[in-house]
Amino acid sequence: MARIVFDPDEADSMRRAARDAFPQDPALAYALLQLADEGVDLENCSTWDDIRAERGLPPRDAAHHVA
Numbered sequence: 616m617a618r619i620v621f622d623p624d625e626a627d628s629m630r631r632a633a634r635d636a637f638p639q640d641p642a643l644a645y646a647l648l649q650l651a652d653e654g655v656d657l658e659n660c661s662t663w664d665d666i667r668a669e670r671g672l673p674p675r676d677a678a679h680h681v682a
Contacts, residue, residue: 617657626651 621629633647667674 618654619657620654621651 629647629651633644633651636647637644661669664674
């Protein structure tokens with residue numbers, strides 16, 4: 616399993632940012648804490664192309680032709 620793990624200083628920085636964000640945006644604070652504690656599981660990530668296809672958007676190379 617591929618995973619991005621943050622070094623201790625980066626993780627501490629995310630935890631501080633989570634504490635600062637909590638009063639205004641608890642969802643952001645939760646996401647930052649999850650990232651700091653667990654990192655990112657790359658095998659469960661979606662690509663931009665997958666997300667565009669799920670939403671019925673054209674491929675990225677065709678999108679620049681839209682006015």
